[in-house]
Amino acid sequence: xxxxxxxxxxxxxxxxxxxRRFADPEPIxxxxxxxxxxxxxxxxxxxxxxxxxxxxxxYKWRAMRANGIAEEFCTGAAAPYDKFRAWAATVPQTxxxxxxxxxxxxxxxxxxxxxxxxxxxxxxxxxxxxELLGRPDFxxxxxLKKFNVTTVCTTDxxxxxxxxxxxxxxxxxxxxxxxxxRPDKALALHEPAPFNAWVGRVEQAAxxxxxxxxxxxxxxxxxxxxxxxxxxxxxxxxxxxxPGSTCPDRKAAVIxxxxxxxxxxxxxxxxxxxxxxxLHFGRWDAEKGWxxxxxxxxxxxxxxxxxxxxxxxxxxxxxxxxxQAQALAxxxxxxxxEGSLPKMIxxxxxxxDSYAFAAVLGSFQDxxxxxxxxxxxxxxxxxxxxxxxWQLNALSNLGLLSRFVGMVTDSRSFMSFPRHEYFRRVLxxxxxxxxxxxxxxxxxxxxxxxIRNISYHNARAFLxxxxxxxxxxxxxRPSL
Numbered sequence: 001x002x003x004x005x006x007x008x009x010x011x012x013x014x015x016x017x018x019x020r021r022f023a024d025p026e027p028i029x030x031x032x033x034x035x036x037x038x039x040x041x042x043x044x045x046x047x048x049x050x051x052x053x054x055x056x057x058x059y060k061w062r063a064m065r066a067n068g069i070a071e072e073f074c075t076g077a078a079a080p081y082d083k084f085r086a087w088a089a090t091v092p093q094t095x096x097x098x099x100x101x102x103x104x105x106x107x108x109x110x111x112x113x114x115x116x117x118x119x120x121x122x123x124x125x126x127x128x129x130x131e132l133l134g135r136p137d138f139x140x141x142x143x144l145k146k147f148n149v150t151t152v153c154t155t156d157x158x159x160x161x162x163x164x165x166x167x168x169x170x171x172x173x174x175x176x177x178x179x180x181x182r183p184d185k186a187l188a189l190h191e192p193a194p195f196n197a198w199v200g201r202v203e204q205a206a207x208x209x210x211x212x213x214x215x216x217x218x219x220x221x222x223x224x225x226x227x228x229x230x231x232x233x234x235x236x237x238x239x240x241x242x243p244g245s246t247c248p249d250r251k252a253a254v255i256x257x258x259x260x261x262x263x264x265x266x267x268x269x270x271x272x273x274x275x276x277x278x279l280h281f282g283r284w285d286a287e288k289g290w291x292x293x294x295x296x297x298x299x300x301x302x303x304x305x306x307x308x309x310x311x312x313x314x315x316x317x318x319x320x321x322x323x324q325a326q327a328l329a330x331x332x333x334x335x336x337x338e339g340s341l342p343k344m345i346x347x348x349x350x351x352x353d354s355y356a357f358a359a360v361l362g363s364f365q366d367x368x369x370x371x372x373x374x375x376x377x378x379x380x381x382x383x384x385x386x387x388x389x390w391q392l393n394a395l396s397n398l399g400l401l402s403r404f405v406g407m408v409t410d411s412r413s414f415m416s417f418p419r420h421e422y423f424r425r426v427l428x429x430x431x432x433x434x435x436x437x438x439x440x441x442x443x444x445x446x447x448x449x450x451i452r453n454i455s456y457h458n459a460r461a462f463l464x465x466x467x468x469x470x471x472x473x474x475x476x477r478p479s480l
Contacts, residue, residue, distance in 0.1 A: 102422070
């Protein structure tokens with residue numbers, strides 16, 4: 001059987017028909033990613049395959065380190081071709097790792113290259129791909145068009161002036177690009193020096209002094225309003241676990257003041273402060289009709305020696321094992337009791353939490369809208385074939401798969417759009433197998449609607465994004 005042929009991951013005729021008729025034609029709505037708005041605004045033309053494919057790719061760096069590749073070829077200063085050759089030497093060792101599939105799927109879909117990547121083929125693949133990368137249709141915007149990406153939601157710091165988003169909206173080049181409000185640094189007061197430096201940037205962005213907690217909350221609220229005026233309709237939070245308690249204003253003010261004086265705060269104080277702010281964030285999202293995303297369960301930087309050498313976001317994070325269900329339920333309940341529970345997507349990083357998350361979210365569906373509480377797509381360490389199936393099965397067993405908002409890339413790379421294809425193939429195969437076993441009806445109208453909606457239409461309806469980013473940013477920018 002041909003490797004990554006037209007029936008890749010589609011193991012029966014029903015799956016093949018469902019994919020080709022209902023999944024493959026749908027466009028892409030990538031509502032959670034880490035693409036650079038600057039790259040899109042400037043329509044970046046990538047110089048070579050290493051630049052577009054290896055920059056910031058934690059997955060590849062982890063595999064390369066496991067293969068005995070020195071750090072200079074991962075995050076270091078080695079020449080681009082040398083980094084690519086190091087990756088090419090690693091690829092044959094990734095058999096049964098999803099990287100082997102993703103690598104060759106991307107080479108096929110972007111460059112029509114069906115040759116296996118290894119040390120022998122590296123030079124040919126490098127040459128051919130670099131020739132194509134020089135073409136206009138391989139620029140940042142060209143690739144969005146090439147993969148029929150209708151909408152992208154980036155991940156943005158509240159202090160960002162969103163100037164790149166303004167330029168993208170003014171150009172109106174075909175793909176709508178919106179910011180996402182990601183205020184994680186507001187909770188990081190356990191590191192007073194970087195926290196206070198960031199608060200200084202909030203002051204500048206909001207155009208106000210922050211002398212106390214009340215000012216801080218007001219400034220963040222102004223930034224939340226500013227993002228809304230620029231088309232933002234999602235927030236996002238990367239947390240170990242959801243803070244499921246309350247914190248009185250007076251206590252939060254004392255903790256904030258302590259951090260502003262450069263004093264360290266205890267883990268308990270940090271958790272209390274997070275609980276205080278997360279309630280505010282939830283209320284604001286509910287008021288504006290935003291979708292709140294919670295990414296829960298990553299264990300950040302356990303290798304402290306390597307962290308000191310390389311810094312954060314270099315592939316050192318892993319799966320955490322935190323108590324999740326009770327805290328998440330308490331947080332949702334606090335917002336629900338005051339009528340401030342926003343639409344929500346919750347993603348788990350530990351597979352142990354799949355059924356717990358799906359069940360907790362089902363307890364907070366309120367019947368006021370379709371699929372208000374979403375058990376999010378397989379994320380990070382789970383966004384491969386097994387993890388995708390686990391997520392789909394948990395959601396199917398405990399909720400409504402038909403209302404699922406589908407896949408995201410969660411990626412920094414313009415080479416990651418085939419992740420949507422990968423997901424859709426796994427989904428169609430899962431449904432197709434059950435049809436052929438007689439466990440689901442052979443009703444293409446019913447099944448086709450399911451596949452189309454999960455691939456695209458459910459997300460479009462759920463997110464309530466503005467029809468035009470340009471209209472949002474054309475209004476006068478708030479004075480600072």
